[in-house]
Amino acid sequence: MNQPNDLHRNLHQIQQSQTHYYGAPYGPPQPPAPEKANPTAFAAMVLAIIGVPLFCVTGGLLSLLGVILAHASWGQLSNDPKGKNFATAALAIGYPVLGLELIFAALYLISNSL
Numbered sequence: 001m002n003q004p005n006d007l008h009r010n011l012h013q014i015q016q017s018q019t020h021y022y023g024a025p026y027g028p029p030q031p032p033a034p035e036k037a038n039p040t041a042f043a044a045m046v047l048a049i050i051g052v053p054l055f056c057v058t059g060g061l062l063s064l065l066g067v068i069l070a071h072a073s074w075g076q077l078s079n080d081p082k083g084k085n086f087a088t089a090a091l092a093i094g095y096p097v098l099g100l101e102l103i104f105a106a107l108y109l110i111s112n113s114l
Contacts, residue, residue, distance in 0.1 A: 038076060038083030044069035044090035051097055060101035067094035 048066030051058065070090035077083045 035080075035082055037086055038073050038080055040069055040073035040076065041080075041083040041086035041090070044073055045086040045093075048090040048093040048097070052093065055097060055100070060097050063094040063097035063101075066090045067098065070094065 044066045046066075047062050047069065051060060051062030051064075051066055054062060067090065070087040073083065073087050077087065
C-alpha cells in the first residue's frame, strides 16, 4: 500500500522539477500574423479605384496619381506579393482611365478646332 503513495509523490516531484526547470508549458501554436501591405501600393489602388467614378469631376487626376504612386511603390516591393498585387491593380485601373482621358481631350480639341 505504500507503493502507490510513493509513486504519486515521485510523479508530483518530477512534475514540479520539470515545471521549475522548463517553465510553464506552451499553449497551442499561434497562427502567423497577417502580412501588412505596402501603404503606398494600397493608396495607389484606392486612388485609381476612386478615380473611375470621379473621372468627370477630376479629369482623371486621381487615376494619374494612382499610377504615379503605383510606379513609386513598385521600386519598394521586393518580396511583398500583396503589395505587388495592389500596385498591379492600380496600374491596370489607372492606365485605361488615363487612356480615356487622352481620348476625350483629343476629341475636345478636334471639336473646338472645327
